[in-house]
Amino acid sequence: MKRINLSDGEWIIMNVLWKSAPQTITKLTSALKESTGWSKHTIITMLNRMESKGAVRYEQGVKAKQYYPAVERAETALEETESFLDKVYSGSLGLMVNTMVEKNSLSKEEIEELYAILKRAEEEEK
Numbered sequence: 001m002k003r004i005n006l007s008d009g010e011w012i013i014m015n016v017l018w019k020s021a022p023q024t025i026t027k028l029t030s031a032l033k034e035s036t037g038w039s040k041h042t043i044i045t046m047l048n049r050m051e052s053k054g055a056v057r058y059e060q061g062v063k064a065k066q067y068y069p070a071v072e073r074a075e076t077a078l079e080e081t082e083s084f085l086d087k088v089y090s091g092s093l094g095l096m097v098n099t100m101v102e103k104n105s106l107s108k109e110e111i112e113e114l115y116a117i118l119k120r121a122e123e124e125e126k
Contacts, residue, residue: 013046014050025040
């Protein structure tokens with residue numbers, strides 16, 4: 001499967017589609033107008049670009065196209081995470097976490113969450 005690179009704006013649209021699909025252009029414009037200020041034409045342009053990338057698909061509805069995500073959230077997030085790790089930390093998750101620790105960027109709750117995740121991973125390894 002080919003990797004899909006999404007821009008920050010495309011992630012915003014994908015999150016709306018993953019949360020509640022299908023969506024028409026009118027519904028997307030309404031849902032995103034206040035937070036982004038995007039016009040209908042901006043959303044149409046972005047959807048066309050996303051369709052070309054294989055991120056969204058549409059079905060012709062009675063009055064308007066119905067847009068759906070064409071990729072799974074978890075798979076797309078994993079690809080984005082791996083790309084980020086490769087680009088910023090040479091693929092090292094440990095280096096990223098160490099950077100966060102050194103900069104005191106982790107709350108007590110986040111540290112506890114990381115411990116729980118690592119414990120679960122260790123148990124699944126057995």
